[in-house]
Amino acid sequence: MKKTLQKIYLALILILLYAPILTLVVLSFNASKTRSKWGGFTGEWYVALFQNESIMNALYTTLIIAFLSALFATILGTMAAIGLQATKKKLRSVFLTIANIPMLNAEIVTGISLMLLFLAFRMTLGFTTILLAHITFNIPYVMLSVLPKLKQTDIHTYEAAQDLGASPLYAFFKVVFPDILPGVLSGFLMAFTMSLDDFIITHFTKGPGVDTLSTKIYSEVRKGIKPEMYALSTLMFVTVLFLLVLINTAPPKKLTKEERQKQRKAVRISRTIFRKVVPAMLVIVIVAGGFFYNSKQNFANGSNRVIVYNWGEYLDPEAITMFEEETGIDVVYEEYETNEIMYPKVESGAIAYDVICPSDYMIQRMIDNDLLAKINFDNIPNIKNIGQTYMEQSRQFDANNEYSVPYCWGTVGILYNKKMVKEPIESWSVLWDEDYKDSILMQDSVRDAFGVTLKYLGYSLNSTDRDELYEAQELLIEQKPLVQAYVIDQVRDKMINNEAAIGVIYSGEAIYCQQENPDLEYVIPKEGSNIWIDSWVIPKNAQHKENAEKFINFLCRPDIALMNFEFITYSTPNTAARELIEDPAIRNSRIAFPDASELEGCETFKFLGDKNDRIYNELWRQVKSK
Amino acid sequence: MPNKLIDIKNISKSFDDNLVLDDLNLYIRENEFLTLLGPSGCGKTTLLRILGGFEKPDQGRILFQGKDITDLAPNKRQLNTVFQKYALFTHMTIAENIAFGLKIKKKSKSYIQDKIRYALKLVNLDGFENRYPDSLSGGQQQRIAIARAIVNEPKVLLLDEPLGALDLKLRQDMQYELIRLKNELGITFIYVTHDQEEALTMSDTIVVMNQGYIQQIGTPEDIYNEPQNAFVADFIGESNILPAIMVQDKLVQILGTNFPCVDTGFGKNEPVDAVIRPEDIDLVKPEDGIMEGVVTHLIFKGVHYEMEVTAHNFEWLVHSTDMFPVGTKVGIKVDPFDIQIMKKPESEDEEAAAADE
Numbered sequence: 001m002k003k004t005l006q007k008i009y010l011a012l013i014l015i016l017l018y019a020p021i022l023t024l025v026v027l028s029f030n031a032s033k034t035r036s037k038w039g040g041f042t043g044e045w046y047v048a049l050f051q052n053e054s055i056m057n058a059l060y061t062t063l064i065i066a067f068l069s070a071l072f073a074t075i076l077g078t079m080a081a082i083g084l085q086a087t088k089k090k091l092r093s094v095f096l097t098i099a100n101i102p103m104l105n106a107e108i109v110t111g112i113s114l115m116l117l118f119l120a121f122r123m124t125l126g127f128t129t130i131l132l133a134h135i136t137f138n139i140p141y142v143m144l145s146v147l148p149k150l151k152q153t154d155i156h157t158y159e160a161a162q163d164l165g166a167s168p169l170y171a172f173f174k175v176v177f178p179d180i181l182p183g184v185l186s187g188f189l190m191a192f193t194m195s196l197d198d199f200i201i202t203h204f205t206k207g208p209g210v211d212t213l214s215t216k217i218y219s220e221v222r223k224g225i226k227p228e229m230y231a232l233s234t235l236m237f238v239t240v241l242f243l244l245v246l247i248n249t250a251p252p253k254k255l256t257k258e259e260r261q262k263q264r265k266a267v268r269i270s271r272t273i274f275r276k277v278v279p280a281m282l283v284i285v286i287v288a289g290g291f292f293y294n295s296k297q298n299f300a301n302g303s304n305r306v307i308v309y310n311w312g313e314y315l316d317p318e319a320i321t322m323f324e325e326e327t328g329i330d331v332v333y334e335e336y337e338t339n340e341i342m343y344p345k346v347e348s349g350a351i352a353y354d355v356i357c358p359s360d361y362m363i364q365r366m367i368d369n370d371l372l373a374k375i376n377f378d379n380i381p382n383i384k385n386i387g388q389t390y391m392e393q394s395r396q397f398d399a400n401n402e403y404s405v406p407y408c409w410g411t412v413g414i415l416y417n418k419k420m421v422k423e424p425i426e427s428w429s430v431l432w433d434e435d436y437k438d439s440i441l442m443q444d445s446v447r448d449a450f451g452v453t454l455k456y457l458g459y460s461l462n463s464t465d466r467d468e469l470y471e472a473q474e475l476l477i478e479q480k481p482l483v484q485a486y487v488i489d490q491v492r493d494k495m496i497n498n499e500a501a502i503g504v505i506y507s508g509e510a511i512y513c514q515q516e517n518p519d520l521e522y523v524i525p526k527e528g529s530n531i532w533i534d535s536w537v538i539p540k541n542a543q544h545k546e547n548a549e550k551f552i553n554f555l556c557r558p559d560i561a562l563m564n565f566e567f568i569t570y571s572t573p574n575t576a577a578r579e580l581i582e583d584p585a586i587r588n589s590r591i592a593f594p595d596a597s598e599l600e601g602c603e604t605f606k607f608l609g610d611k612n613d614r615i616y617n618e619l620w621r622q623v624k625s626k
Numbered sequence: 627m628p629n630k631l632i633d634i635k636n637i638s639k640s641f642d643d644n645l646v647l648d649d650l651n652l653y654i655r656e657n658e659f660l661t662l663l664g665p666s667g668c669g670k671t672t673l674l675r676i677l678g679g680f681e682k683p684d685q686g687r688i689l690f691q692g693k694d695i696t697d698l699a700p701n702k703r704q705l706n707t708v709f710q711k712y713a714l715f716t717h718m719t720i721a722e723n724i725a726f727g728l729k730i731k732k733k734s735k736s737y738i739q740d741k742i743r744y745a746l747k748l749v750n751l752d753g754f755e756n757r758y759p760d761s762l763s764g765g766q767q768q769r770i771a772i773a774r775a776i777v778n779e780p781k782v783l784l785l786d787e788p789l790g791a792l793d794l795k796l797r798q799d800m801q802y803e804l805i806r807l808k809n810e811l812g813i814t815f816i817y818v819t820h821d822q823e824e825a826l827t828m829s830d831t832i833v834v835m836n837q838g839y840i841q842q843i844g845t846p847e848d849i850y851n852e853p854q855n856a857f858v859a860d861f862i863g864e865s866n867i868l869p870a871i872m873v874q875d876k877l878v879q880i881l882g883t884n885f886p887c888v889d890t891g892f893g894k895n896e897p898v899d900a901v902i903r904p905e906d907i908d909l910v911k912p913e914d915g916i917m918e919g920v921v922t923h924l925i926f927k928g929v930h931y932e933m934e935v936t937a938h939n940f941e942w943l944v945h946s947t948d949m950f951p952v953g954t955k956v957g958i959k960v961d962p963f964d965i966q967i968m969k970k971p972e973s974e975d976e977e978a979a980a981a982d983e
Binding site: 159166170 | 678699700701706707709713714715716717727730731778
């Protein structure tokens, strides 16, 4: 009885632990694109995965970094362990504690401090900095696995070898090293696994155009998870699992004679692994990877390139290829998730981006802080394709149209499921309607949430009036019990899957959702809303300003703008491109291109200053924590 | 008399604040079997490690055939060590173990083969070439360790308690084996042990050490029969050490009773220590002895009986082939030349040494 209970308990824990991963694995074989439906078994995502060049590139980077960092960490860590073993006990424990702190330290702290260190030494963030960071955090793991082996090793064998005429180095490699080899090997594997696994530290120390699998996955999932990512995550999980099993099946301490004989064989085998297989692997990986990079020419050195920093999935990759072919300029492409993530990276000057695509209020902030260069519009003749209305709108944040070229725009509105509401929606008031309790999705972002509420109250969404803000805060708190979830990207999936009736959403997402689920309808509430514009800007510290202008000009070409519109589905300010849209339903879509009358009450966000930002954030925090 | 092979001059060594060797002087002659004997912590192993090159002395020099080798690395010295725990290379075969030093010296394959065979024969382990160390018994491993050292034809073999981990019977066999080896090879042995019986059996010269000082140097007979101080007397074999007063030449007063002895040259009424070995005490009828006592303990030891006799409030240890039951009144008699008179310790260190045992 007790035993069965124990087993059930154990099973329960295992299920809890592995259910999420199992879900992932199952989904990676799901033929249907949506999570909610099982469309039959398929290996198609795995095939797609290996055909995706950027993912394969990330894979190569991941492997080479994991391998090199593990190799260097193993050498350095083993040397450190030997040094420690020779020091006095007290000193050793002090050193060990110090060496172990980075391991226990929050990764984010390690990541940020490493980034700051690299910046202090004026290093460009990129492959080298990731590698250095990985070596750094891997060393303690190697030390930790080598030290116990060293402790078991009889120091006298080392002395005996010297006594027989061996130099200290020869004695070490002939006598000590074979004894600690299992520890060194498992340290190497551990380091390899840790490097493979790492996201946070890589995230902070990486530069544009370099991605490991984990940062790649992260940037891919921001716009909704593609099934290839399930496949990739499954593969990563299986790899790490395999490595961990390898590490943990290292031979136990006490051995019978037979086992020792076996182990000796294993040592011989691992010796061959070390001498032959590993270098062979290294060569293969480097050569194969070199081909990858060469074929992509992504890393061609020289100054003829342009470093683009853009929102995730905000540009058709095809367009980049075309630009590279037409101009011979290499595009180094890097993505961010929010304006707030982008801003400090640009401000720190860690990476000299050439062209960035921030939103309206952020452009204003960047102008205010003197981070942007004036664009030479002589180099951008295609500016003529941009509708005058949008240039006018831009003046709200770029008073003289000197710094920015509009790229995408849209509105914030309500997406609702026609079958789940009683009557067509036209007011923000529905977000406070008790009838829709637990069917409402709110944007999990301070300006959007307050913007919607301020508009509902009839105020400006750039209000800095304390009383108005408090009023909005009270309403948001009042709304909380009705809200099913505060989300950003998941509004799309949830609405498509009929999981909620009403969601606050960006217009561009709405078009996509409508295509997937015809029951969905989008409306800009009558009280007015947010109209936003994302525009291309060139930072002051750009190294390739002319290339950046070529790039912007290229994107303003009608055919390219059309490509990107079809890829992103956000409204384009490029009137020439709009004319090229074949499907009249889209060309005249009221979601993508609303009438001027509908936009009457709409405003763009403005940068309200650091102080007001803090007030907004504090009020929002109070809402979320109530 | 053969030449000095190794000359140890004014060696001092301390670990942290712990002085292990203090201004030690000693020389070792060619072909000598010299044993460093003392309790653990007496500095004997440290001295051996300094000779092997594994420790650097704080002060003093080591001369080898007249040349200063104090700062020479272990692998450059013409001596080989047999370690206490064998220190065999477990991932190598016996043959590979033995060939280790020869390979470094770049000897030819056939030479190495011959040497391996010769060395294995010498230690009576022919045919063990392809075995691994941990398939061997302790005694066999020890002999491999010796074989591994001697194939290099060192001038001196350093042995650090090589028999300490073996059982009694094996230890005795190995003692004879070592003596045989030493005679066959004609090399100098420096042997470290805390086992006085081992030292007495094998050595040409014994160096008794305690707390970093040499207490006495001499042949086994000298050391046993004429210990120069209480520490040596007590450490080597069993003995009765009694406070005594030298009344005059050849007469010593022990526990208030005068005993004739053979020692001369002490001052009148000088306080001394008298050492009497248990087997040198004759138990006779009470009226025939110099002193009277009562047997208080009796143990049969095989070769002899061990008894404790209380006389004049001192418990005398007596070994005798004659048995006297507990409670028997006996007389104690000692031949004059069986009484060894020692000066009282003068220096503090000697006192410490004496108190320490």
